[in-house]
Amino acid sequence: MSEVRLLVGGREYTVGCADGEEAHVTRLGEMVDAKLQQLGSNLTARDAQNLLFASILLADELDEQRRGAPEGGEARQAIAERDDEIERLRAAHQDAEVDAAAARAEIETLRKELDDLKAGQTAPSTTPDLFRDPDLAPALERFADLLENCAEKLESKRATS
Incomplete structure (x- = not known):
């Protein structure tokens, strides 16, 4: 004492x-x-x-x-809501990263295919005419959709932060 x-x-x-x-x-x-x-x-x-x-x-x-001062219960509720929002944003961020990785992989695949076509590395008998290839348009549409999805997610992340 x-x-x-x-x-x-x-x-x-x-x-x-x-x-x-x-x-x-x-x-x-x-x-x-x-x-x-x-x-x-x-x-x-x-x-x-x-x-x-x-x-x-x-x-x-x-x-x-x-x-x-706010009641303890109100403060705890506000903190819990903030924690939920943080968790939701983290999940959205992870989803955006996964989508971006998929888009990068698709871009890399398409880039390699294009480089191979330009270099003539594929056999002439299997090299499709670029304008007559029936798989090209759907692949380009998938690529465009992936890019749009990534852009939208990145824009929404920037708007919320």
Whole structure:
């Protein structure tokens, strides 16, 4: 147990407190002294009454702060909603990364096929005429759809962040 000397209302008081709480008790004593000083010329000759008035003023301020603060349940609910939103955004981000990886793979495949065609690396008998290949248009449409999906997801991510 420790003792702290407080100067409140021009008088010194010795107060007992737990070890390590000295600075906290001193700060509280300073708050009470500040409230007494706010009373100014309204101080009476009785220390107990003056301390009571200062304590009532402090209690009133504390009560006002408590009434103005959100309830613990409301704060927990708001935090839970934020956590859910963060989790939803993380999942959307992962989905966008998967879609982007698929689009990159498709682009790489198409790029390799195009490079092979340009270089003439495929056998002439199997090299399709670029304009007559029936698989080319659907492949290009899939590629365009993938690119559009990626762009939309990236734009929506940027809009939410």
